[in-house]
Amino acid sequence: MTPAPGSPGDVLTLIGAGSATTRSDLARLTGLARSTISQRVDALIECGLVEETENGESTGGRPPRQLRLHTDGHAFAGVDLGATHCRVVLMDMSGGVLAECEDPLLVAEGPEVVLGHVDERLDRLLAETGRPRAALRAIGMGVPGPVEFATGRPNNPPIMPGWNDYPIPEHFAGCAVLVDNDVNVMALGEQRNAFPGARHLLFVKIGTGIGCGIVAEGRLHRGAQGSAGDIGHIRVSGHEDAGCRCGNSACLEAVAGGAAVARRLTELGTPAETGADVVALVQAGNTQALRLVREAGRLVGEVLAGLVNFFNPEVIVIGGALSRVHEHLLAGIKETVYRRSLPLATHHLSIVPSRTGVNAAALGAGILAIEHYLSPDNVNRLVTA
Amino acid sequence: MTPAPGSPGDVLTLIGAGSATTRSDLARLTGLARSTISQRVDALIECGLVEETENGESTGGRPPRQLRLHTDGHAFAGVDLGATHCRVVLMDMSGGVLAECEDPLLVAEGPEVVLGHVDERLDRLLAETGRPRAALRAIGMGVPGPVEFATGRPNNPPIMPGWNDYPIPEHFAGCAVLVDNDVNVMALGEQRNAFPGARHLLFVKIGTGIGCGIVAEGRLHRGAQGSAGDIGHIRVSGHEDAGCRCGNSACLEAVAGGAAVARRLTELGTPAETGADVVALVQAGNTQALRLVREAGRLVGEVLAGLVNFFNPEVIVIGGALSRVHEHLLAGIKETVYRRSLPLATHHLSIVPSRTGVNAAALGAGILAIEHYLSPDNVNRLVTA
DNA sequence: GACCTTTGTTCGCTCATCGGCGAAACCGGG
DNA sequence: CCCGGTTTCGCCGATGAGCGAACAAAGGTC
Structure with missing residues (x-):
């Protein structure tokens, strides 16, 4: 009830x-x-x-x-697990950051190694800020793959070998642990921090892959199997030749993801491997890179135009590695969305770059933890106890 | 609270x-x-x-x-306003149908004429079942265009001239009136009647136009401006030549809607004007019509494949005029969705024809009315009064 | 300094809810 | 047929949460 x-x-x-x-x-x-x-x-x-x-x-x-x-006496952790990094943020109850750290860490090393590392970092951050481990009330975690949110178990994650069905919360006994997809927690963090008034928001992460976190009625929409927001493999027209790692062709990710843009740039004679390389080239004024980023924006915009018609959000936030050159990316996205979506849906629609930046996922994960701890049900339990 | x-x-x-x-x-x-x-x-x-x-x-x-x-002593009405018809269903509190009627009626005749007609039909149905007007507790209404749900005012509806911003509820004094898009109420009706266990459901209506009702977490998702679900103008690849009434080209509706299929059939030498004509031809065994319907299914499937990745529903229900030949339409839809969507999202996904048929919108509208009347808040008000 | 306004606490009062008791209703065994 | 076992349901005294009035505290205003 x-x-x-x-x-x-x-x-x-x-x-x-x-x-x-x-x-x-x-x-x-x-x-x-x-x-x-x-x-x-x-x-x-x-x-x-x-x-x-x-x-x-x-x-x-x-x-x-x-x-x-x-806020004293309570601490919360937000953990951002990426393919190659681990970021841990210690927060107080109001969402303020007490301490943070980031290390290179391969998620592919498996749950024992990675979660052990997280545990150790948590202890260090708690010690740094002079708090006992018992002060840690809840942990939120964003991971790069689909998760069954209710149990905190990854669900056949493609880039997390060894993690399938691993019960992450059990690794942190005596502390509530909430595990979600990284894009979901980024969407949550952005909505709570930057757009508290927006009830319907999309967060689009454009990195090597492309994903989308969905906030509907102010709450995360995870879908029936927790796989909602996986827009990287939506088909875009006119790119049948682009094969994708998923086995299909013309996937958005295969034509507009960071890796895809880098590959095209290489084909055109400017060597680049990752999205970060592309960003560096754009920032150095490489016009070819700039043109490709803008074109990637148009492709993302084509998919988003459809999603705007379908979902009718108030705000779309663009994040991820490629968004560091968001002027050009956003230009392409806006151009296409405003051309291809219905006026009623675009009239009050804002398309903006992420405001939380590199901390987005960890902050969002921390907010997930805090909101769980401060939920009316949990507070009533604490008070009557 | x-x-x-x-x-x-x-x-x-x-x-x-x-x-x-x-x-x-x-x-x-x-x-x-x-x-x-x-x-x-x-x-x-x-x-x-x-x-x-x-x-x-x-x-x-x-x-x-x-x-x-x-159930005695209370009555609820579900009204389905289409472009050219008006269907009114009188229901009891448990959702059972007491009486119904349908008449040809042009919504373009404007709110006074149409709502006057509805009022008259309501009186007749109440009299038929021996109930006083005072027994009518709430009215639900589905209209063919976008509506601001909170106020019950149509929002620049393209096929409802004269209705823009008209306060529909004020026409029925002393009785709660809930007005929503027709596809939304169809989605609600289908979810409540046929799939009460499905928390995330899409209802796709394929008639002259193409629209989609969205049930998320068991509740209708209307979006920021109430325009969510307008999938008829999502772009499909490889049909840049197909112009749409919205001004863009390659819209789903312009290539797979009933009118579009009929037009193509005409071009191929078999005269047809509306979706109903197409249905008749398919039922008569016309292989060209059959092929085109299946192809339309593939095109709808292409759009749905993207929405399945994005929204991750448990059930997709296909309704509308063209769904009368749903075997062929569904074949095309399923073929494309299962090929283009991610396995995690399609594994437990059902794609099924509508079970409520021609009554879908009116029943859904009635359910909207009943659920409003039986909502905890309203019941508490009634009991304390 | 007298008086007003707003805030916070104390203290009986009221009323909703609880839980026990007994009546009612039905089953099955001797 | 009678009688204990079982489940449902109404009645009633006890309890406790929440209310509002009255009072105390703290500051402003003239």
């Missing part, structure tokens, strides 16, 4: 979201009596979730005591 | 969904005391929402009194 209205969890949600900073605000918003609110707040302070700061501004009467999340 | 757990609304939801048929069931499911449940049930009986039938089967002790929705 849904939690009761005005429960401690709801009260905390209002404080955490910044909708209410005083007891009076809470009474007004929830409709509960001031005395009841005081009880709730006392309970939340009791168990360390809320703290009182000094008096706020008077509006003519007694100045209200300000309330906010009690 | 969310309604309290175990509120009258929740209790009614459990009874309505068939999850609980006795007081004991309710106590077990809600966790409330048996005495509390009795109070709730009494209140619901008091205001005519629930009725007690005679004793059920004993399981060794006293046989429980069965509970079910009290």
